[in-house]
Amino acid sequence: MAERTPWSLAGRLRNLFGGGGSTADAPAEAPADTSPDAPAPTTTLAPPPAPVPVPLKRVIDEDTWDELEAALISADFGPRITEETIEDLKAKVDRFRTTDPRDLQRMLRESIEERLAKFDPTLRLTERPAVVLVVGVNGVGKTTTIGKFANFVRNYGRSVVIGAADTFRAAAVEQLATWAERAGAEIVRPQHQGQDPASVAFQTVEHAKRNGIEIVIIDTAGRLHTKSGLMDEMSKIKRVIEKQAPIAEVLLVLDATTGQNGLLQAEAFLETAGVTGLVLTKLDGSAKGGFVLAVQERTGLPVKLIGQGERIGDLTGFTPHVFAQNLVGV
Amino acid sequence: MATFASLSDRLTAALANLRNKGRLSPADVDATVREIRRALLEADVNLDVVKQFTAAVRERALEAAASQALNPAQQVVQIVNDELISILGGQQRRLAFAKNPPTVIMLAGLQGAGKTTLAGKLARWLTGEGHRPLLVAADLQRPNAVTQLQIVGEQAGATVYAPEPGNGVGDPVRVAEDGVRYAIDRQHDVVLIDTAGRLGVDADMMKQAADIRKATEPDEVLFVIDAMIGQDAVATARAFQEGVDFTGVVLTKLDGDARGGAALSVASVTGRPIIFASTGERLEDFEPFHPDRMASRILDLGDILTLIEQAQRAFDEEEARKVAEKFATDSFTLEDFLQQMQQLKNMGSIKKMIGMLPGARGMREQLDNFDEKEIVRTEAIIQSMTPAERRNPKLLNGSRRLRIARGSGMTVTDVNQLVQRFEQAAKMMKTVAKGGVPQVPGMGPVPGASYRGKPQKKKATGGSRSGNPAKRAAENAALAAGKKEPASAGGSGFGLGGGAGKGAPSEEDLAALQRLLGR
Numbered sequence: 001m002a003e004r005t006p007w008s009l010a011g012r013l014r015n016l017f018g019g020g021g022s023t024a025d026a027p028a029e030a031p032a033d034t035s036p037d038a039p040a041p042t043t044t045l046a047p048p049p050a051p052v053p054v055p056l057k058r059v060i061d062e063d064t065w066d067e068l069e070a071a072l073i074s075a076d077f078g079p080r081i082t083e084e085t086i087e088d089l090k091a092k093v094d095r096f097r098t099t100d101p102r103d104l105q106r107m108l109r110e111s112i113e114e115r116l117a118k119f120d121p122t123l124r125l126t127e128r129p130a131v132v133l134v135v136g137v138n139g140v141g142k143t144t145t146i147g148k149f150a151n152f153v154r155n156y157g158r159s160v161v162i163g164a165a166d167t168f169r170a171a172a173v174e175q176l177a178t179w180a181e182r183a184g185a186e187i188v189r190p191q192h193q194g195q196d197p198a199s200v201a202f203q204t205v206e207h208a209k210r211n212g213i214e215i216v217i218i219d220t221a222g223r224l225h226t227k228s229g230l231m232d233e234m235s236k237i238k239r240v241i242e243k244q245a246p247i248a249e250v251l252l253v254l255d256a257t258t259g260q261n262g263l264l265q266a267e268a269f270l271e272t273a274g275v276t277g278l279v280l281t282k283l284d285g286s287a288k289g290g291f292v293l294a295v296q297e298r299t300g301l302p303v304k305l306i307g308q309g310e311r312i313g314d315l316t317g318f319t320p321h322v323f324a325q326n327l328v329g330v
Numbered sequence: 331m332a333t334f335a336s337l338s339d340r341l342t343a344a345l346a347n348l349r350n351k352g353r354l355s356p357a358d359v360d361a362t363v364r365e366i367r368r369a370l371l372e373a374d375v376n377l378d379v380v381k382q383f384t385a386a387v388r389e390r391a392l393e394a395a396a397s398q399a400l401n402p403a404q405q406v407v408q409i410v411n412d413e414l415i416s417i418l419g420g421q422q423r424r425l426a427f428a429k430n431p432p433t434v435i436m437l438a439g440l441q442g443a444g445k446t447t448l449a450g451k452l453a454r455w456l457t458g459e460g461h462r463p464l465l466v467a468a469d470l471q472r473p474n475a476v477t478q479l480q481i482v483g484e485q486a487g488a489t490v491y492a493p494e495p496g497n498g499v500g501d502p503v504r505v506a507e508d509g510v511r512y513a514i515d516r517q518h519d520v521v522l523i524d525t526a527g528r529l530g531v532d533a534d535m536m537k538q539a540a541d542i543r544k545a546t547e548p549d550e551v552l553f554v555i556d557a558m559i560g561q562d563a564v565a566t567a568r569a570f571q572e573g574v575d576f577t578g579v580v581l582t583k584l585d586g587d588a589r590g591g592a593a594l595s596v597a598s599v600t601g602r603p604i605i606f607a608s609t610g611e612r613l614e615d616f617e618p619f620h621p622d623r624m625a626s627r628i629l630d631l632g633d634i635l636t637l638i639e640q641a642q643r644a645f646d647e648e649e650a651r652k653v654a655e656k657f658a659t660d661s662f663t664l665e666d667f668l669q670q671m672q673q674l675k676n677m678g679s680i681k682k683m684i685g686m687l688p689g690a691r692g693m694r695e696q697l698d699n700f701d702e703k704e705i706v707r708t709e710a711i712i713q714s715m716t717p718a719e720r721r722n723p724k725l726l727n728g729s730r731r732l733r734i735a736r737g738s739g740m741t742v743t744d745v746n747q748l749v750q751r752f753e754q755a756a757k758m759m760k761t762v763a764k765g766g767v768p769q770v771p772g773m774g775p776v777p778g779a780s781y782r783g784k785p786q787k788k789k790a791t792g793g794s795r796s797g798n799p800a801k802r803a804a805e806n807a808a809l810a811a812g813k814k815e816p817a818s819a820g821g822s823g824f825g826l827g828g829g830a831g832k833g834a835p836s837e838e839d840l841a842a843l844q845r846l847l848g849r
Binding site for chain 1 (some may be wrong): 475480560
């Protein structure tokens with residue numbers, strides 16, 4: 001996560017914690033629901049507050065908490081985690097009798113890091129072949145993630161075969177083939193249009209066993225977690241693979257721009273596909289993906305990889321410390 | 331459709347507390363507004379929008395409280411409904427076509443929002459409206475996006491202009507520009523430009539989008555956004571508004587269980603209307619967006635209008651009148667039933683239709699478990715009957731039933747159940763057609779409330795009064811609007827009780843059919 005954008009949580013927090021250089025004492029932006037003449041909702045909102053002339057906060061007061069809440073909500077933490085976090089921080093501020101916003105910021109980072117670090121982000125690819133099944137809803141970046149992941153594994157000198165079991169979406173196989181070529185991985189394609197994805201997966205694992213390939217990555221079609229028929233298809237893919245070899249990892253790809261719906265996705269996929277880890281994509285945008293905290297806590301699934309770009313190298317392992325730091329900006 | 335389902339759950343719950351109160355106190359209003367605020371935040375509505383929304387609702391609710399009006403809960407529902415509609419853009423907006431063809435429509439949005447699929451759907455829809463769309467493949471970024479568009483175009487029966495292979499090769503601005511020229515030469519009256527997905531923070535890509543816009547001067551720039559997007563919706567929408575200044579919004583993946591807060595946020599923050607909604611993976615899962623109907627859906631008032639529109643498309647009006655007559659004269663047979671069912675199937679997914687009914691929220695779980703094949707099975711049973719049996723179910727004795735069960739691959743119990751359900755429904759329909767209220771305990775005015783495999787619901791406690799405060803508000807509103815409440819309460823609160831409803835009884839038909847299908 002290179003540089004932060006004007007909308008980033010870090011940006012908001014920096015203003016909040018007085019990291020900005022300006023000391024102009026413009027009044028804090030009044031929350032809209034206390035102002036009696038709030039504009040009618042049809043009109044466009046006022047432009048976002050300019051980043052610089054924000055009051056430099058020296059002490060922690062009610063406004064600090066309001067702004068902190070706004071910042072956390074904007075980062076998709078969701079109302080529940082936001083409330084919990086703020087309660088927790090309020091207690092800590094009381095306990096340590098601090099009034100310095102910078103302490104608060106540090107405590108926030110620690111609190112987030114602590115929550116994230118409860119889970120083990122290590123990928124387990126010790127079996128041979130190690131089969132990795134990649135699942136997710138439509139358009140989260142499964143195919144792209146697989147391309148990058150294949151490259152990631154290739155960099156460790158492992159041989160990789162990719163199974164193109166997304167036989168549904170138009171041109172998905174071609175898209176994957178392009179990525180496979182870039183990553184220097186083999187690909188097993190469906191023999192005909194609309195072939196049963198489970199059979200493609202089966203053939204891929206078979207191919208890997210026959211040729212002694214170490215890592216197998218299976219792409220699946222995007223499916224909304226509410227479509228029970230498609231979810232059943234996925235559990236079939238899983239069953240069929242397991243007849244050949246144990247599945248090392250089932251990775252659920254989540255789009256960082258997703259809101260609280262990410263939670264429902266994770267729960268549904270955990271139930272039907274037995275997800276073992278999360279991949280958070282599109283972190284190079286303005287979205288923070290704060291909902292993963294809630295996802296981790298609700299499902300116990302660790303984030304294992306993060307994707308942050310369209311280039312093949314834009315995939316890294318997940319480090320709670322770095323993630324929290326990028327989120328909070330300290 | 332389960333869209334917004336959870337938001338409506340929350341709102342309904344929040345408002346349910348108000349239901350028993352005769353009068354609103356400011357404290358009640360505050361408590362309700364807090365619930366609404368949380369419900370909206372959980373639905374990923376942008377915080378600023380939530381603040382505005384709750385402020386507006388609070389103010390108006392306090393006014394209502396001050397005026398000491400009766401039924402304050404209904405008023406609050408009405409207020410929330412009004413505010414939702416106004417945020418969602420008030421009136422439905424249609425696509426603007428150019429005076430001099432071709433009309434150029436450019437699609438833009440984040441990666442994975444569903445632009446390419448949408449291009450296909452839009453092309454198919456336009457073709458159905460009598461246009462000749464041309465798809466232009468200007469996404470040269472994502473591997474094989476061009477191929478995907480070609481396939482989608484073929485499925486939609488539209489021409490695809492794809493001079494560049496893509497995968498990073500070629501200049502999308504030139505392709506878009508040439509595409510428009512190509513359309514003029516070949517007399518296509520609509521040009522759809524599919525562009526690459528881009529992030530709001532990617533300055534280069536945003537500039538490219540702006541260049542495409544400048545080069546092609548589109549009549550519409552549609553911002554395609556995933557209904558599942560979170561708080562980032564606003565940042566992204568703003569970035570695109572600044573970058574390419576879109577003219578309308580398309581919401582995709584509305585068939586999931588996303589609470590759809592993005593719809594509210596984007597419409598509110600950008601002031602741009604949502605024009606279309608995309609609701610599934612098939613090319614026909616696509617509909618114009620109606621703010622009022624969406625608001626009704628949020629509040630669980632149901633989406634009767636869309637349902638009826640779909641019904642009208644699929645049902646032959648003449649046919650419907652005949653059936654109504656048959657209902658009234660007690661000559662409705664299993665044969666007619668079969669025919670009705672086949673028409674029903676033409677309307678598309680039963681699940682989706684039922685999801686549009688008022689009160690559908692309560693049976694979402696059952697809805698998820700609903701097996702579309704149930705219709706096929708019922709069909710099989712009826713088709714295994716002789717014409718005489720279909721016309722007169724009384725003929726069906728034990729051995730006939732056994733034969734039918736064997737013929738349809740079902741059990742005798744299934745056959746018995748079907749016949750039983752059919753007789754009940756026919757009786758009920760007769761009453762309805764004659765203008766009476768069917769005496770079904772617990773059924774209330776909610777069509778299709780009983781559901782397959784589930785015991786009959788004892789939901790509506792107050793007889794024919796709707797248990798849903800929102801719906802009751804609508805009923806009252808209809809009454810206030812000077813409409814006589816028709817005898818059958820089902821859906822009558824939606825201003826359909828008047829002239830149009832009488833001639834085409836599709837609504838009641840549907841209710842009965844659903845009851846028949848859902849054992």
